[in-house]
Amino acid sequence: MKRLPLFPLPETVVFPGLLIPLYIFEERYKQMVRDLLAQGEDQRRFVITLATAQGFRAVGGYVDLLAASENPDGTFNIVCRGGERCRVEGVGVFEKNLYQTTLDIPWPLERSARSEEIVVAWDAMEAFRSYMAGFADPSALEEAIANxxxxxxxxxxxxxxxxxxxxxxxxxxxxxPSLIARLELAQTLMRQGSMAGSSAEA
Known part of the structure; x- marks a missing residue:
C-alpha cells in the first residue's frame, strides 16, 4: 500500500477545500517539501494530523502542495489545499530523511441526500451569522458566504x-461520521459558545 508523508502539527485541523499557508523550518520537513517538489504536480500530496501532548490523532486530512517558495535560509513558505480526511495508520519514520509517513487510507465522510444537506447547511449558516455578530464585519462576512x-x-x-x-x-x-453530523455539531458548539459569552457578560 502506498505511503504518504505525515506532518503532525499543533492547532491545525484540515478541512476540504481550504487553503493552508505554512512556514517550514524543521530540517526533516524541509526535506519533505523538496521531495514533494521533485514529484509531478498531481503527486504532491501529504497528510496533516493534529499533534497533541499525548501524541497525534489517528484521523488527519489530505493536503495537496500548491506552491512553495524557498527562503535564503533554506526554510520554505508553502500553500496547500485541504482535501478529505484519512486514517493515520502504519506510521513509521522515512528511512532516508527522518520525517514520518502514514499509509494512504481514505476515510470518506458519509453523505446524505443533497436536499437534506442543503437544509442543515442553511440552518448552520444562519446560526453562524448570529454567532459572529459583534466579531466580524457584517458586509465582509456576507461577501465571504456569498463566494x-x-x-x-x-x-x-x-x-x-x-x-x-x-x-x-x-x-x-x-x-x-457524516456531513450532517458535522454541521449539527458545529451548531452545538456555536450554541455553547454563545451561552458561555452570555454568562461571561452577566
Missing amino acids: LPDDPLYQASFLCVNLRVSALDRQALLEA
Whole structure:
C-alpha cells in the first residue's frame, strides 16, 4: 500500500477545500517539501494530523502542495489545499530523511441526500451569522458566504475553521461520521459558545 508523508502539527485541523499557508523550518520537513517538489504536480500530496501532548490523532486530512517558495535560509513558505480526511495508520519514520509517513487510507465522510444537506447547511449558516455578530464585519462576512461553493461540504469547512473553538473541538468536527453530523455539531458548539459569552457578560 502506498505511503504518504505525515506532518503532525499543533492547532491545525484540515478541512476540504481550504487553503493552508505554512512556514517550514524543521530540517526533516524541509526535506519533505523538496521531495514533494521533485514529484509531478498531481503527486504532491501529504497528510496533516493534529499533534497533541499525548501524541497525534489517528484521523488527519489530505493536503495537496500548491506552491512553495524557498527562503535564503533554506526554510520554505508553502500553500496547500485541504482535501478529505484519512486514517493515520502504519506510521513509521522515512528511512532516508527522518520525517514520518502514514499509509494512504481514505476515510470518506458519509453523505446524505443533497436536499437534506442543503437544509442543515442553511440552518448552520444562519446560526453562524448570529454567532459572529459583534466579531466580524457584517458586509465582509456576507461577501465571504456569498463566494462559497454550492456544495454543503465546503460550507461546512468554512464554518469549522472560523468557529472560535479549540483545536480538539475542530478535531471532533473532522471526525464526525457524516456531513450532517458535522454541521449539527458545529451548531452545538456555536450554541455553547454563545451561552458561555452570555454568562461571561452577566
